[in-house]
Amino acid sequence: MLQNYSQPLEFTNLTTWIDSTLGANLPSFWSIAIEMVLVAVALLAVYSLTAMILIYVERKITAFFQARIGPNRVGKYGIFQTVADVIKILLKEIIHVNKVDKFLFYAAPFFMIVASMLTFGAIPFAQGLHAVDFNIGVFYVTAVSSLGIIGVLLAGWSSNNKYSMIGAMRSGAQFVSYELSAGFALMTMVVLTGTMQLSEMIESQRFCWNIFNGHISAIVAFIIYLISGHAETNRGPFDLPEAESELTAGYHTEYSGLQFGFFYLAEYLNMFIIASIAATVFLGGWMPLQVRGWDAFNQIMWYLPSYMWFTIKVFLLIFFSLWVRWSFPRLRIDQLLNLEWKYLLPINLVNILVMVLLVLAGWTLNDIF
Amino acid sequence: MAQQIIFYILAIVISVFSIMAVSSKRLIRSATYLLFVLLATAGLYILLGYYYLFAVQTAVYAGGIMILFIFAILLTQKPGDKIAPEPMRQRLLAIALSVIGLAFTAHIIMHNINRVYTLMDTQITTKHIGMTLMGTEKFQYLLPFELISVLLLACIVGGIMIARRR
Numbered sequence: 001m002l003q004n005y006s007q008p009l010e011f012t013n014l015t016t017w018i019d020s021t022l023g024a025n026l027p028s029f030w031s032i033a034i035e036m037v038l039v040a041v042a043l044l045a046v047y048s049l050t051a052m053i054l055i056y057v058e059r060k061i062t063a064f065f066q067a068r069i070g071p072n073r074v075g076k077y078g079i080f081q082t083v084a085d086v087i088k089i090l091l092k093e094i095i096h097v098n099k100v101d102k103f104l105f106y107a108a109p110f111f112m113i114v115a116s117m118l119t120f121g122a123i124p125f126a127q128g129l130h131a132v133d134f135n136i137g138v139f140y141v142t143a144v145s146s147l148g149i150i151g152v153l154l155a156g157w158s159s160n161n162k163y164s165m166i167g168a169m170r171s172g173a174q175f176v177s178y179e180l181s182a183g184f185a186l187m188t189m190v191v192l193t194g195t196m197q198l199s200e201m202i203e204s205q206r207f208c209w210n211i212f213n214g215h216i217s218a219i220v221a222f223i224i225y226l227i228s229g230h231a232e233t234n235r236g237p238f239d240l241p242e243a244e245s246e247l248t249a250g251y252h253t254e255y256s257g258l259q260f261g262f263f264y265l266a267e268y269l270n271m272f273i274i275a276s277i278a279a280t281v282f283l284g285g286w287m288p289l290q291v292r293g294w295d296a297f298n299q300i301m302w303y304l305p306s307y308m309w310f311t312i313k314v315f316l317l318i319f320f321s322l323w324v325r326w327s328f329p330r331l332r333i334d335q336l337l338n339l340e341w342k343y344l345l346p347i348n349l350v351n352i353l354v355m356v357l358l359v360l361a362g363w364t365l366n367d368i369f
Numbered sequence: 370m371a372q373q374i375i376f377y378i379l380a381i382v383i384s385v386f387s388i389m390a391v392s393s394k395r396l397i398r399s400a401t402y403l404l405f406v407l408l409a410t411a412g413l414y415i416l417l418g419y420y421y422l423f424a425v426q427t428a429v430y431a432g433g434i435m436i437l438f439i440f441a442i443l444l445t446q447k448p449g450d451k452i453a454p455e456p457m458r459q460r461l462l463a464i465a466l467s468v469i470g471l472a473f474t475a476h477i478i479m480h481n482i483n484r485v486y487t488l489m490d491t492q493i494t495t496k497h498i499g500m501t502l503m504g505t506e507k508f509q510y511l512l513p514f515e516l517i518s519v520l521l522l523a524c525i526v527g528g529i530m531i532a533r534r535r
Binding site for chain 1: 370371395397398401404408420421423424425427428431432433435436439440443494495
């Protein structure tokens with residue numbers, strides 16, 4: 001296979017090597033146990049590293065959008081700014097608030113971080129870098145990510161603070177409504193590909209990304225997914241749960257130190273998770289750009305390792321989300337709910353029907369060409 | 370071996386948090402303990418390899434119903450206040466009733482589990498579930514499915530009626 005020569009940098013080699021070495025030297029129980037621990041450690045490391053990179057990227061891009069320079073003191077171009085920030089947040093005191101419901105107050109950040117970690121674990125990062133490949137991948141991701149909002153509601157209530165409470169209620173209403181749209185948009189793509197398994201979805205997009213394959217309907221679903229995903233992460237024009245001017249910091253007003261760090265981390269990673277699911281479901285995931293019949297071209301495309309393709313697609317989407325964030329003014333709560341329930345949801349329902357018709361009538365690009 | 374250990378951990382979590390959910394004096398804490406019970410039940414499903422059921426349990430119960438519970442509790446008067454304990458006679462009655470109920474269900478489960486319970490060797494695919502849910506042949510569930518949707522419609526209409534009266 002020519003691809004064996006063109007993919008020297010893929011992680012598949014490393015993972016197969018680890019698996020075979022452990023399998024040869026240890027009983028299967030222990031090799032599986034060690035592999036599980038390794039996967040968990042790797043995921044946690046990638047999780048925190050991604051967050052650090054994202055925070056730096058966001059601060060820098062935000063600065064450019066606002067015609068500022070951004071962080072530029074710690075290291076060249078300020079690249080060690082987030083490292084310094086992380087050290088600072090680790091050293092900060094966690095302030096214990098007296099009149100709170102202690103158990104719920106301390107449990108709430110974990111809901112957020114666990115929900116985003118569970119979702120993060122199921123993302124296919126590259127060829128062979130996919131921790132769990134459920135046959136219900138897409139459904140799993142939407143189901144698990146909905147746990148985070150419980151953390152927000154509990155945090156808002158247990159803080160015993162009016163601002164927190166209002167922020168949490170807004171966030172809850174927003175998340176519950178927009179989750180519906182995001183789910184329906186993903187469901188449209190499940191209709192197109194006929195599978196929920198993320199690996200099969202990527203494989204079926206080898207020569208034609210879903211967004212092109214399902215043309216009209218897929219593009220509508222893509223836009224709706226981006227809007228609702230953006231709203232789910234409480235950012236940009238939809239950031240009214242933590243609108244600084246009215247609510248101080250929304251549901252995490254009373255949190256400090258690492259507990260606040262958990263909320264912050266989960267929020268950044270949710271942005272990454274939404275972007276990577278959009279990239280996987282609509283833009284072919286880690287699959288390099290391939291054109292049917294152009295073998296030499298396809299070969300060259302494989303020279304760039306699959307995780308680089310994934311990163312490029314995800315960062316394009318994240319850049320897009322930042323662009324939206326700094327270009328639109330904040331919505332009012334009634335405008336926000338109107339947008340979801342009166343526009344996005346009906347469009348979505350019609351869109352699923354259109355997609356079913358497209359698939360049944362054989363009008364997808366894969367069927368036509 | 371590993372499966373046994375995980376099962377026992379989940380079972381302990383389920384039983385401890387069930388008891389805490391009914392014995393807690395604060396309403397919102399009860400809801401949180403109930404959430405842990407539901408999540409551990411989802412864990413049992415994943416242990417059995419029923420991934421679809423796991424996702425449904427998480428999305429519907431933990432993600433949907435629990436959020437509605439918490440919302441509803443937050444809208445009540447003082448969700449954090451301790452509830453006054455029931456009189457002793459009522460408590461004893463409740464304990465007796467729940468023990469009887471436990472014994473009854475345990476009896477049924479112990480006697481019938483071997484007759485109905487077979488673990489699927491292969492993973493149940495979504496397609497299979499969809500076909501079973503939407504089919505009209507034997508062991509297919511279109512009629513119950515539609516009946517439940519009528520029930521839900523009735524609930525929604527009833528909810529609107531109650532809300533309108535104010």
